[in-house]
Amino acid sequence: MNYQQILSKAEEYKKDMTRFLRDMIAIPSESGKEKEVILRIKEEMEKVGFDRINIDPMGNILGYIGSGKHLIAMDAHIDTVGIGDINLWNYDPYKGYEDEEIIVGRGASDQEGGMASMVYGAKIIKDLDLFDDYTLLITGTVQEEDCDGLCWQYIIEEDKIKPEFVVITEPTSCNIYRGQRGRMEIKVSTHGISCHGSAPERGDNAIYKMADVIKELQVLHTCLKDDDFLGKGSLTVSEIFFSSPSRCAVADGCSISIDRRLTWGENWNNALKEIKNLPSSAKYNADVELYTYEKPSYTGLVYPTQAYFPAWVLSEDHPACKTLIDAYQNLFEEKPLVDKWTFSTNGVSIMGRYGISCIGFGPGHEDQAHAPNEKTWKSELVKAAAMYACIPKLYVQKYS
Numbered sequence: 001m002n003y004q005q006i007l008s009k010a011e012e013y014k015k016d017m018t019r020f021l022r023d024m025i026a027i028p029s030e031s032g033k034e035k036e037v038i039l040r041i042k043e044e045m046e047k048v049g050f051d052r053i054n055i056d057p058m059g060n061i062l063g064y065i066g067s068g069k070h071l072i073a074m075d076a077h078i079d080t081v082g083i084g085d086i087n088l089w090n091y092d093p094y095k096g097y098e099d100e101e102i103i104v105g106r107g108a109s110d111q112e113g114g115m116a117s118m119v120y121g122a123k124i125i126k127d128l129d130l131f132d133d134y135t136l137l138i139t140g141t142v143q144e145e146d147c148d149g150l151c152w153q154y155i156i157e158e159d160k161i162k163p164e165f166v167v168i169t170e171p172t173s174c175n176i177y178r179g180q181r182g183r184m185e186i187k188v189s190t191h192g193i194s195c196h197g198s199a200p201e202r203g204d205n206a207i208y209k210m211a212d213v214i215k216e217l218q219v220l221h222t223c224l225k226d227d228d229f230l231g232k233g234s235l236t237v238s239e240i241f242f243s244s245p246s247r248c249a250v251a252d253g254c255s256i257s258i259d260r261r262l263t264w265g266e267n268w269n270n271a272l273k274e275i276k277n278l279p280s281s282a283k284y285n286a287d288v289e290l291y292t293y294e295k296p297s298y299t300g301l302v303y304p305t306q307a308y309f310p311a312w313v314l315s316e317d318h319p320a321c322k323t324l325i326d327a328y329q330n331l332f333e334e335k336p337l338v339d340k341w342t343f344s345t346n347g348v349s350i351m352g353r354y355g356i357s358c359i360g361f362g363p364g365h366e367d368q369a370h371a372p373n374e375k376t377w378k379s380e381l382v383k384a385a386a387m388y389a390c391i392p393k394l395y396v397q398k399y400s
Contacts, residue, residue, distance in 0.1 A: 001130065001330075001390060001393060001394070002128075003330045003331050003386075003390070005128060006124060006128065006130075006331065006386050006389050006390060007331060007382075007386050009124045009127060009128060009386075009389075010120070010121075010124060010382045010383070010385040010386040010389070011382050013120045013123065013124070013382075013385060014378055014381065014382050016120060017116040017117060017120050017378075017381045017382070017385065018098065018103060018116075018378060018381070020044050020116045020119065020120075021103055021108065021112055021113055021115075021116040021376075021381070022096055022098065022103060022105070023040055024037055024040060024041070024078070024107060024112040024115065024116070025093075025094060025096045025103070025105035025106060025107050025108060025112060026094050026095065026096065026105075027040060027094075028080075028094060028106075029078060029079055029080055029107065030079060030080055030081065030082055030145070031079040031142070031143045031144070031145045031146035031147075031295075032079075032142075032143065032146070032295060032296065032297060032298055033079075033298055034059060034078060034079050034142045034143075034298050035059065035298045035299075037078055037112075038055060038059060038061050038078065038140060038142070038298075041061050041078065041115060041119070041140045042055065042061055044119050045061075045063040045119060045138070048119060048120070048122065048123040048126070049065075049123070049126055050063040050064060050065055050122065050138075051064050051065050051066070051067070052064040056154070056155070056158075056159050057158070057299060057301050058142060058143075058151060058154045058158075058297045058299060058301050058303065059142045059297045059298050059299045059301070060139060060140065060141045060142055060151050060154070060155060061078075061139070061140040062137060062138075062139055062155075062159070062161075063119075063122070063137070063138040063139075063140075064135060064136065064137055064138075065122050065125060065126065065135075065136050065138075066125075066131050066134055066135045066136050066392075067135055068131070068132060068133035068134040068135050068396070069133055069134075069135075070133060070134040070135070070164055070392075070395070070396050070400055071134070071135050071137060071161075071162075071163045071164060072134055072135070072136055072137070072163055072164060072165060072166075072167075072391070072392050072395065073136075073137040073138075073139060073161075073163035073165075073166040073167070074118050074121075074136070074137070074138050074139070074166065074167040074169060074388060074391075075139045075141060075152070075166055075167070075168055075169060075346055075350075076111050076112070076114035076115040076118060076139070076140055076141070076169045076170075076362075077111060077140075077141045077142070077143075077144030077145070077148075077151065077170075077346060078107075078111075078112055078115055078140040078141065078142070079142055079143060079144055079145050079146075080106050080107040080110065080112070080145065081106070081110075081145050081370050082106075083106055083372075084370075084372060085372070088372035088373075089372045089373055090104075090373050091104050091105070091373065092105075093105055093106040093372075093374075094106065096108070098378075100378075101377060101378060101379070102375045102376065102377055102378065103375060103376050103377075103378065104373055104374065104375045105374065105375075106374055107374070108364065108368065108374050108375050108376040109171045109363070109364025109365055109366075109368035109369060109374055109375065109376045110170070110171060110364065110368065110369035110370065110374065111169065111170050111171060111362065111364065111369075113171070113362070113363045113364045113376040113380070113381055113384075114169030114170065114171070114362045114363060114364070114384065115140055115169070116381060117169065117362075117363055117381050117382075117384035117385040117388060118138045118169060118384075118385075118388055119138065120385045121384070121385045121386070121387070121388025121389045122136060122138055122388070122389075124385060124386070124388075124389035125389050125392070125393075128389070130389060130390075130392070130393045131393070132392065132393045132396040132397060133396050134392045134393070134395070134396050136392050137161070137163060139151075139155070141155075141346060142297055142298065143295075143297055144345075144346055146293065146295060147293040147295075147305065147307070148309055148344045148345060148346055148348055148349075149309055149345075149346050149347070149348040149349030149350070149352070149353065150293065150303060150305055150349070151346065151349075152346050152349040152350050152354075153303070153305060153349050153353065154303055156349070156350075156354055156356070162354075162356060163356060164356075164357070164400070165319075165320040165356065165357040165358065165359065165395075166346075166347075166350050166351075166356060166357070166358050166359075167320075167324075167358075167359055167360070167361060167388070167391060168345050168346060168347050168350075168358050168359070168360040168361075168362070169360075169361065169362040169363075169384065169388075170341065170343075170345045170360060170362050171362050171363065171364030171365050171366055171368065171369065171376075172339075172341070172360050172361055172362045172366075173364070173365050173366070173380070174361065174362075174363060174380050174383045174384060174387075175336060175337040175338070175339055175361075176321070176324050176325060176328065176336045176337070176338045176339070176359065176360065176361055177338075177339055177340055177341050177359070177360030177361070178313065178314040178315075178316065178318075178321055178338060178339075178340065178359055178360065179229065179230055179264075179311070179312055179313035179314060179340045179341075180230070180311065180312065180340055180341040180342075180343070180344060180345060180347060180348075181230050181231065181233070181261045181262055181263050181264075181311050181342075181344070182261070182262035182266070182308075182309050182310040182311035182312070182344070182348055182352060183259065183260060183261050183262060183309045183344050183348070184258075184260040184262065184268055184271055184290060184307060184308050184309070185257065185258075185259065185260075185290065185291040185307035186257070186258040186260055186271070186272065186275065186288065186289070186290060186291070186307075187255055187256070187257060187258075187287075187288075187289050187290075187291055188210075188213060188255065188256050188258065188275060188281070188286055188287065188288050189253065189254070189255040189286060189287040190206045190207075190209040190210045190213065190253070190254050190255075190284050190286050191206055191209075191252070191253055191284075191285070191287075192204040192205050192206035192207075192209065192250065192251060192252045192253065192254075193250070193252055194244060194245050194249050194250050194251070194252035195249065195250050196248065196249060196250075197246075197247075197248040197249050197250060198248070200250050202250075203249075203250035203252075204250070204252075205250045205251055206242070206243075206251045206252055206253050206254040207242060207251045207254045209254065209280070209284040209286070210240075210254040210255075210256060210286075212280035212283075212284070213256075213278060213280045213281055213284070213286060214237055214256065215280075216278045216279065216280050216281075217235060217237060217258070217275070217278070220235065220274060220275070220278065221234060221235050221236070224263070224266075225263055225265055225266055226263065227263040227264040227265065229264065229313060229340060230263045230264045230311060230313065230340060231263060231340075232263060233260075233261055233262055233263040233266050233271075234260075234261040235258050235259065235260045235261070236258070236259050237256050237257070237258055238256075238257045238258065238259045239256060239257035240254070240255070240256050240257075241254070241255045241256070242254045242255075257291070258275070262310070262311050263311060264311050264313055266311070267310075268290065268308045268310075272288055272289075272290070275288045276288045290306045290307050290308055291306075291307040292304055292305070292306055292307065293305055293306075293307055309344055309348035309349075309352065310348055310352030310353060311348075311352060312347050312348065312351035312352040312358060313340075314351070314357055314358060314359055316338060318357060318359075319395065319399035319400065320357050320358075320359045320395070320399075321338070321359055322399055323359075323391055323394050323395040323398070323399050324336075324359055324361055324387070324391065325338065326394060326398065326399075327387055327390040327391055327394050328387065330390070330394075331383075331386055331387065331390065332383070341360065341366065342366055343366060343369060345358075345360070347360070361384065361387055362384060363376055363377065363380035363381045363383070363384040364376040364377070364380060
């Protein structure tokens with residue numbers, strides 16, 4: 001391959017990628033409300049000449065080029081979080097902003113920038129005839145922000161699609177990421193007896209019980225397993241709820257949500273046992289359970305799953321990792337940083353649940369995700385598009 005020609009072609013498409021990304025940003029697309037942005041992506045795929053485009057019953061868009069035996073996928077979730085406090089934004093989060101270097105708006109880094117670069121990576125493949133014995137699948141997936149990996153549970157189980165490996169295009173600052181911690185969404189509930197607040201001794205306050213549990217959770221966080229690559233497991237109390245007949249009554253119920261991050265070697269069963277075995281949990285007979293996600297997609301489809309998202313790690317000597325390192329060095333004439341994500345991605349299903357290899361490379365930065373004034377860098381859109389154009393042929397010729 002002529003790597004400088006690929007880079008030049010990617011630079012040529014910078015304006016097209018910028019326009020396409022700003023169009024996506026302009027369409028509000030929170031989880032469960034992605035229909036219009038999916039249709040906009042379909043329009044761009046048709047424009048650049050994808051061979052086949054399908055929108056599945058969940059609402060994920062699947063675009064194909066090529067017809068070879070090696071199925072390689074690249075994934076971007078195209079739903080976003082909300083905008084939060086509008087007063088923290090310097091620009092309209094949907095109208096956005098751009099100058100010569102950056103693009104601002106909700107979804108710029110997390111992660112519609114990845115979609116823009118993927119589509120034009122495919123365009124470069126077609127322009128420069130970089131085909132070989134592969135089929136490239138470009139996916140724009142839904143509901144990731146609400147339930148990471150659910151879309152790929154559906155793609156694998158119901159669409160019956162199983163690639164040889166998947167490039168996750170979540171933001172990596174154009175570094176190569178080969179793993180992430182997993183996570184769980186856990187609910188803990190304590191129970192009491194209500195009575196009039198003027199005589200609290202007649203009742204049994206569920207909030208006081210939960211206070212003891214929370215103190216022990218703070219200590220548990222400091223004792224969780226560590227891993228040399230992925231880092232330490234963690235937990236935090238993220239929500240608290242109560243039930244009570246009135247403000248003038250003792251609370252008869254209290255529940256909390258826990259965001260539990262799982263490092264390598266931890267699993268859902270042991271993570272639940274750690275909480276169940278806390279002295280206060282046992283003393284008060286607290287209920288400890290996984291949440292279940294069962295919200296409908298924008299198509300109305302409900303695909304329930306437990307809120308458990310496994311950790312995953314790809315070895316540095318895996319063919320997919322070697323492919324990306326090789327492509328990076330050929331394109332940019334320097335060694336890449338090979339690292340990991342702090343947050344979670346669709347890899348929790350693709351590799352964590354199903355063992356299909358994942359490797360990460362994407363435009364944008366992790367610290368922009370979910371932040372006000374979210375931005376990405378035009379130069380990184382170009383770098384990512386060039387990488388995506390190189391990966392399939394290089395893999396087939398050298399590493400498959």
